[in-house]
Amino acid sequence: MKHFDKLFNFIRKDPILSAAWFLAIISAFVVLPDRNYADYFDFRSLGILWGLMVIISGFADNSLFEMAADTICARAKSVWQLSAMLVFLCFFSGMLITNDVALITFVPFAIMIYKSCGREDLIIPVVILQTIAANMGSMLTPIGNPQNLFIYGTSGLSLSEFIKVMLPYSSASFILLIAGIFIVPGRFDAIKHNRKIKIFIFSKKQLLIYSILFLTAIITVLRLIPWYGFVAAVFISCLVMNKKVLMKADYQLLMTFLGFFIFTGNMGRVEVFRDFLSKIVKGREFGLSIVISQFISNLPATLLLSGFSNDYSSILAGVNVGGLGTLIASMASLISYKIFANEYKDKKGRYLIFFTLISLIFLGAMILVHILSK
Numbered sequence: 021m022k023h024f025d026k027l028f029n030f031i032r033k034d035p036i037l038s039a040a041w042f043l044a045i046i047s048a049f050v051v052l053p054d055r056n057y058a059d060y061f062d063f064r065s066l067g068i069l070w071g072l073m074v075i076i077s078g079f080a081d082n083s084l085f086e087m088a089a090d091t092i093c094a095r096a097k098s099v100w101q102l103s104a105m106l107v108f109l110c111f112f113s114g115m116l117i118t119n120d121v122a123l124i125t126f127v128p129f130a131i132m133i134y135k136s137c138g139r140e141d142l143i144i145p146v147v148i149l150q151t152i153a154a155n156m157g158s159m160l161t162p163i164g165n166p167q168n169l170f171i172y173g174t175s176g177l178s179l180s181e182f183i184k185v186m187l188p189y190s191s192a193s194f195i196l197l198i199a200g201i202f203i204v205p206g207r208f209d210a211i212k213h214n215r216k217i218k219i220f221i222f223s224k225k226q227l228l229i230y231s232i233l234f235l236t237a238i239i240t241v242l243r244l245i246p247w248y249g250f251v252a253a254v255f256i257s258c259l260v261m262n263k264k265v266l267m268k269a270d271y272q273l274l275m276t277f278l279g280f281f282i283f284t285g286n287m288g289r290v291e292v293f294r295d296f297l298s299k300i301v302k303g304r305e306f307g308l309s310i311v312i313s314q315f316i317s318n319l320p321a322t323l324l325l326s327g328f329s330n331d332y333s334s335i336l337a338g339v340n341v342g343g344l345g346t347l348i349a350s351m352a353s354l355i356s357y358k359i360f361a362n363e364y365k366d367k368k369g370r371y372l373i374f375f376t377l378i379s380l381i382f383l384g385a386m387i388l389v390h391i392l393s394k
Contacts, residue, residue: 036276036317036320036351037279039320040275040320041279044278044280047283047286050286050287050290051286051289056289057282057285060285060286061278062170062174063247064173065170065277066278067248067251068173068251069169069273069274070269070274071251072163072234073273074266074269075233076118076121078226078230078233078258078265079227079234081265081268084227085125086220087220088109089106089129090220093106093133096211097211098207098208098209098210099139099205099206099207099208099209102137102211103142103201103207104198107146107197107200109122110123110151110153110154111156111157113157114156114165115157118163118164118166119155120270120351120352122154122158123150124355126150127147127150127151127356127360130150131147131359131360141206142204142206143360144370145200145205145374146204147356148371148375148378149201149378151375152378152379155343155344155352156344156382159341159343160183162241163241165319166273168336169241170323173241174332175336181333182336185336185337186336188393189340189386189390192385193385196382226261229257233257276320280320280323281323284324284326284327284328294328297328298329301328301329305329305331305335306334306335306337306390307338309321309325309341310338310339310341310345310387313339313343313345313349313350314349317343317348317349318342318350319339325339337390344382344383344386345376346379347376353375
């Protein structure tokens with residue numbers, strides 16, 4: 021009985037990872053493991069993603085993001101200024117440090133700020149806007165989120181082509197976020213900063229090394245140096261400098277990738293299934309990406325659809341837009357919800373209602389952008 025309880029708790033803790041490996045194991049009975057399994061895995065995307073996660077963890081350990089947020093937000097004099105800074109910190113930082121990290125860093129910071137200012141009434145609308153901002157900002161760059169990194173690595177799209185696909189959606193969301201900030205209650209009220217001066221602990225040497233590694237990551241993503249050289253540089257540097265940071269990468273996310281690679285690889289070798297799914301997907305990539313994302317989130321939707329269609333531009337746009345809508349459409353949205361729910365257990369229902377409503381408004385607007393851009 022205890023084993024079943026442990027299994028249930030594991031599945032509940034990470035249902036996407038569990039689903040990925042359930043599908044992988046089932047498909048392995050259809051296509052028995054052989055040498056061709058090695059061809060399923062996109063080791064380049066996995067290696068770069070791992071390196072980026074380690075580097076960002078190193079920055080976080082040295083308080084880089086907290087120092088930046090503290091410096092910027094201290095300049096705010098009114099509610100709308102503070103809200104704008106907190107929301108657009110997520111929007112722009114998501115382009116470089118991923119939407120997940122942006123929310124893990126800046127949502128708790130926002131809650132702390134509004135508590136200290138005595139404006140907890142603003143936390144729900146601002147955290148929701150932060151969440152949407154992180155998802156919408158991250159879609160503009162190949163390193164903004166895991167699905168972008170995967171598509172950029174496998175599609176052959178150039179950087180300019182990639183940005184060209186996503187720029188209309190990112191620009192429209194930027195305008196909508198500005199409009200959202202100006203409907204925040206009491207937007208012209210003055211902000212009284214009651215925060216205590218915080219001492220940040222960091223190493224200039226480590227920040228310099230992580231900055232060099234981050235630039236190396238960007239060069240690697242742009243296909244200018246081999247990915248395995250970048251991975252080796254990150255591993256050796258962190259092993260010498262701070263080996264603990266190597267354990268802070270999201271290995272559950274990497275294992276989720278592996279599970280879906282096995283499943284889609286196996287299904288691609290079943291001719292009947294491959295032909296059937298390819299016919300369904302062809303010409304419907306954008307719409308299917310959005311719909312599937314609502315139920316299994318946009319990363320698994322990316323891995324699933326990319327195995328049966330070469331229209332990467334439509335999949336790229338669809339899965340990023342598909343991060344809007346339900347709470348599980350983007351796993352990053354769950355991060356904000358969990359942070360908020362831990363602080364305000366009695367307001368979880370209110371948050372969910374407002375999040376779904378606002379997210380659906382943004383989703384509708386992005387679909388309209390897609391229609392108009394055709």
